[in-house]
Amino acid sequence: MSKKLVIHSAWCKGCGICAAFCPKNALEIVKSKVHLKDDALCIKCGLCELRCPDYAIYVEKEEE
Amino acid sequence: MPSKLIENTMRVNRLPHIWCPGCGHGILMRDVAQAIDNIGLDPDKVVIVSGIGCSSRAAGYMNYNTLHTTHGRAIAFATGVKLANPELTVIVITGDGDATAIGGNHLIHACRRNIDLTVVVFNNNIYGMTGGQYSPTTPHMEKGTTAPYGNIDYNFDIPKLAESAGATYTARGTAYHAQQMTKLIENGIRHHGFSLIEGLSVCPTYYGRKNKKGSTIDMYNWQKDNCIDVKKAANMSAEELEGKIIIGEMSVADKPEYTDMYMKIIEKCGGNK
Numbered sequence: 001m002s003k004k005l006v007i008h009s010a011w012c013k014g015c016g017i018c019a020a021f022c023p024k025n026a027l028e029i030v031k032s033k034v035h036l037k038d039d040a041l042c043i044k045c046g047l048c049e050l051r052c053p054d055y056a057i058y059v060e061k062e063e064e
Numbered sequence: 065m066p067s068k069l070i071e072n073t074m075r076v077n078r079l080p081h082i083w084c085p086g087c088g089h090g091i092l093m094r095d096v097a098q099a100i101d102n103i104g105l106d107p108d109k110v111v112i113v114s115g116i117g118c119s120s121r122a123a124g125y126m127n128y129n130t131l132h133t134t135h136g137r138a139i140a141f142a143t144g145v146k147l148a149n150p151e152l153t154v155i156v157i158t159g160d161g162d163a164t165a166i167g168g169n170h171l172i173h174a175c176r177r178n179i180d181l182t183v184v185v186f187n188n189n190i191y192g193m194t195g196g197q198y199s200p201t202t203p204h205m206e207k208g209t210t211a212p213y214g215n216i217d218y219n220f221d222i223p224k225l226a227e228s229a230g231a232t233y234t235a236r237g238t239a240y241h242a243q244q245m246t247k248l249i250e251n252g253i254r255h256h257g258f259s260l261i262e263g264l265s266v267c268p269t270y271y272g273r274k275n276k277k278g279s280t281i282d283m284y285n286w287q288k289d290n291c292i293d294v295k296k297a298a299n300m301s302a303e304e305l306e307g308k309i310i311i312g313e314m315s316v317a318d319k320p321e322y323t324d325m326y327m328k329i330i331e332k333c334g335g336n337k
Contacts, residue, residue: 050094054085
């Protein structure tokens with residue numbers, strides 16, 4: 001099973017909680033929306049998903 | 065596309081919600097949804113009841129049987145729902161003002177009865193929706209629009225209040241400690257009796273700005289640095305605990321539940337035949 005980080009940009013309010021508490025510093029806020037800097041940095045831990053107040057970012061498990 | 069959890073538990077066409085950027089309420093609402101999902105409750109048997117205020121918008125977003133009631137009266141409505149249909153899981157989402165000021169009496173009397181409700185108080189330390197007036201949980205000498213020189217009232221400790229009024233499960237979590245908060249709500253729902261879980265939220269728009277708490281991130285960092293788990297706090301001195309907030313399970317007790325006792329009375333009097 002592989003995991004993928006998904007950003008649902010329409011719901012992002014740019015508060016920056018996900019980026020601030022990302023253990024790998026893989027996220028950034030550009031023009032009030034979250035962006036993944038580089039997929040290689042992301043370890044798909046899902047802490048951003050737990051703390052996103054707007055449900056705009058999450059880790060999806062993909063069945064192979 | 066939102067995540068599976070959100071699709072399964074929320075009214076997605078009502079999202080994004082109206083809460084301000086960085087508001088902790090969204091995190092706490094997700095924790096409630098996650099707890100219900102973890103237990104695997106039938107959504108048709110779950111009722112979310114809310115009052116009035118920022119917190120109480122949650123009933124509009126969550127995809128269960130929901131009841132958005134009058135200010136402070138969420139627990140009173142929930143008591144009626146539970147007594148009429150004891151098989152339902154009734155969860156009340158309320159705010160600090162809704163639960164402890166306007167609805168203070170309903171809260172203590174529901175605690176006293178030990179009726180099987182789970183009350184989750186989204187505590188942002190202020191009345192957010194109406195413009196930042198101080199509430200019963202605004203800390204001593206902190207500011208609100210109605211306390212520009214500092215609030216001289218002392219704030220409630222909600223789990224302690226509930227415990228002394230008779231609640232049989234009390235706990236406190238925070239928006240920052242999302243995993244723990246989910247677990248506390250889960251335990252509260254599983255508990256047969258009155259459960260109260262206080263969830264410390266973050267209000268960057270009013271409480272944060274009025275009290276110069278810095279950025280949204282500073283406010284979450286404050287929770288991270290100043291909230292101590294109850295087990296760890298047991299080994300700390302009063303000096304070390306100065307200015308800290310204790311989180312975790314505060315009290316669990318075993319006492320007959322209200323609807324059970326009520327059904328026994330009905331049986332005794334020959335009803336339900």
